[in-house]
Amino acid sequence: MVFRHYSGVFSNSRSSYPMRILPKIQIATFISKTKSNNKSFISKSRSKNSSSTNPDSFPPYKFGSYSPLNLPDSKSREGIAKLVDKITDFKELKIYPEIRDVLFNEIKAHTVLRSQNYMSTSKKIKSENELNGLIIRPTPIQIAAIKIINDKRDKSDFFKVFTLAAETGSGKTWAYLAPLLQQLLEGHKLEQSQNLSNKELEINNEGLVTESNDSPYIKHRSGIKSVILVPTHELVDQVYSTIEYASKQLNLNILKWDTDSNFKVFIENFKNGIDIMVTTPGKLNSLSKYHSIHNPKMIFGSISFCVADEADTLMDPSFIEETNGILKHMTNLSTLIFTSATVPSRFNKTISHLYPDVTNVSTPSLHKLPKSIEFRMINASVPPYKGSKMKALAQALYAIHCDGTEQGYEKRVIVFVNKKEDCEKIAIKLSESYGHDVTYITSEDSTDDRKKKVSTFVEPAKKLDNLNIPILKVLVCTDLLSRGLNFQGIRNVILLDVPKTSSDLVHRAGRTGRMNQSGRVFMIIDDSDKGHVKGLPKVLRNNRRLG
Ligand SMILES: Nc1ncnc2c1ncn2[C@@H]1O[C@H](COP(=O)(O)OP(=O)(O)OP(=O)(O)O)[C@@H](O)[C@H]1O
Numbered sequence: 001m002v003f004r005h006y007s008g009v010f011s012n013s014r015s016s017y018p019m020r021i022l023p024k025i026q027i028a029t030f031i032s033k034t035k036s037n038n039k040s041f042i043s044k045s046r047s048k049n050s051s052s053t054n055p056d057s058f059p060p061y062k063f064g065s066y067s068p069l070n071l072p073d074s075k076s077r078e079g080i081a082k083l084v085d086k087i088t089d090f091k092e093l094k095i096y097p098e099i100r101d102v103l104f105n106e107i108k109a110h111t112v113l114r115s116q117n118y119m120s121t122s123k124k125i126k127s128e129n130e131l132n133g134l135i136i137r138p139t140p141i142q143i144a145a146i147k148i149i150n151d152k153r154d155k156s157d158f159f160k161v162f163t164l165a166a167e168t169g170s171g172k173t174w175a176y177l178a179p180l181l182q183q184l185l186e187g188h189k190l191e192q193s194q195n196l197s198n199k200e201l202e203i204n205n206e207g208l209v210t211e212s213n214d215s216p217y218i219k220h221r222s223g224i225k226s227v228i229l230v231p232t233h234e235l236v237d238q239v240y241s242t243i244e245y246a247s248k249q250l251n252l253n254i255l256k257w258d259t260d261s262n263f264k265v266f267i268e269n270f271k272n273g274i275d276i277m278v279t280t281p282g283k284l285n286s287l288s289k290y291h292s293i294h295n296p297k298m299i300f301g302s303i304s305f306c307v308a309d310e311a312d313t314l315m316d317p318s319f320i321e322e323t324n325g326i327l328k329h330m331t332n333l334s335t336l337i338f339t340s341a342t343v344p345s346r347f348n349k350t351i352s353h354l355y356p357d358v359t360n361v362s363t364p365s366l367h368k369l370p371k372s373i374e375f376r377m378i379n380a381s382v383p384p385y386k387g388s389k390m391k392a393l394a395q396a397l398y399a400i401h402c403d404g405t406e407q408g409y410e411k412r413v414i415v416f417v418n419k420k421e422d423c424e425k426i427a428i429k430l431s432e433s434y435g436h437d438v439t440y441i442t443s444e445d446s447t448d449d450r451k452k453k454v455s456t457f458v459e460p461a462k463k464l465d466n467l468n469i470p471i472l473k474v475l476v477c478t479d480l481l482s483r484g485l486n487f488q489g490i491r492n493v494i495l496l497d498v499p500k501t502s503s504d505l506v507h508r509a510g511r512t513g514r515m516n517q518s519g520r521v522f523m524i525i526d527d528s529d530k531g532h533v534k535g536l537p538k539v540l541r542n543n544r545r546l547g
Pocket residue numbers: 106107110111114136137138139142166167168169170171172173174340341483484485486510514515
């Protein structure tokens with residue numbers, strides 16, 4: 001990850017930008033106030049960095065005062081690092097070729113879409129051939145998770161619990177989907193062979209010989225085979241859309257059970273057998289409240305594979321009762337997976353208390369910001385902002401708007417604040433005083449409104465009709481949208497408030513710089529924040545772990 005004290009403007013542009021322009025030095029530095037100081041500071045620390053100092057030999061940097069982050073033991077991390085060094089191809093991982101194919105196709109489609117606004121026109125992937133030539137390699141968490149989960153499943157049918165932890169945007173969704181699809185397909189193949197042998201017996205007894213033209217995975221038992229739990233409706237949509245393509249190719253029955261879902265539709269699907277259900281703990285719990293369901297275990301007892309995605313949120317005090325309540329009803333689970341980009345100590349304690357035999361799978365870069373992120377601090381206490389974070393924010397947005405990147409595409413920026421009541425105020429100010437095109441989202445928006453508002457930012461960047469007029473769209477939100485959302489092609493994130501915990505910092509910053517794409521994170525601070533962020537620039541510059 002690159003860290004910069006920033007004391008100048010971004011590259012200039014010839015755009016006819018319609019808003020009020022702040023004077024002179026736009027982006028101020030945090031520690032060094034002058035350019036020369038800044039330079040010497042950077043070169044000094046670079047030379048230090050080039051020594052043999054290994055960032056991993058430092059203890060994690062404690063940022064924020066609440067629930068620090070916890071690292072799994074170093075022995076298990078070393079084992080995983082060796083595994084990651086050894087395996088470089090999905091073929092070396094035990095998954096059916098048809099699962100590999102859907103994984104490749106799904107990832108390729110995403111890679112192309114989210115990359116368009118990163119590339120110059122000459123580099124854009126234009127032809128099918130180029131697309132087919134893209135080589136998809138497993139990421140460290142995919143290697144470790146697929147290998148370890150499948151090996152353990154092979155060894156015993158007993159209940160197994162895993163935590164998967166890896167940095168943001170590192171492909172954790174496919175890290176749990178691949179073993180899940182593998183288990184489902186193995187089950188279907190077994191069911192199919194049992195169906196076929198039963199059929200053969202019937203045929204033999206009746207002396208009739210017929211041929212079945214049905215698809216190989218036809219006969220499903222009623223019930224729910226697996227569930228993916230996520231904390232927000234946006235994530236229900238996101239995960240559902242990731243598995244939609246796979247389900248069609250593999251002939252799986254998947255169900256999105258969300259606010260607008262209908263009980264009749266659920267029952268129909270349930271009778272035919274649901275392979276994967278994507279939902280929130282609250283919505284899943286709501287099933288047990290229907291009169292026709294006398295015993296929740298009848299519904300949940302059929303589930304054998306469950307994933308709790310964004311598990312540190314699902315197991316935090318605001319969710320744990322619901323999540324745990326629903327997990328308790330799953331009496332026949334064989335595999336339970338908790339995934340997260342951060343492992344706060346509290347989460348670690350809860351999981352090891354509830355599941356003492358848990359297997360922790362985490363990657364060597366856990367709790368580091370992705371290397372592809374460039375982190376900049378803007379000190380609003382120095383001129384020309386004179387203590388106004390709003391001015392610093394407006395100026396950062398202006399500079400991003402004019403920096404000449406993402407040519408031909410709508411630019412999108414996400415601004416994170418700590419308190420939901422600030423979202424509206426900031427959006428109004430940015431829009432009325434600085435002419436920005438701003439959307440804000442809080443938990444008070446209806447689910448539909450939230451989904452509509454976030455779609456501009458989650459979907460890949462839109463092409464511009466008029467290439468001469470750059471368009472910048474701004475989303476102001478709280479942590480509500482920092483977890484797990486795969487904002488595609490977002491290149492700039494602004495932290496208007498200093499996040500309270502390391503966890504919040506990792507998740508918010510991680511909305512950009514996904515899967516090795518470059519991204520910039522600007523943290524706007526003032527003198528009152530200095531104590532809180534002291535040491536952070538150095539830690540980030542040296543790619544050290546947060547704790
Ligand atoms: N092996 C791979 N190679 C290239 N791209 C991949 C690979 N696996 C997944 N991706 C892509 O990377 C992006 C991020 O993946 P994903 O959303 O699963 O990350 P994540 O680790 O769950 O992030 P977060 O912690 O923020 O939830 C997706 O667009 C996905 O298609």
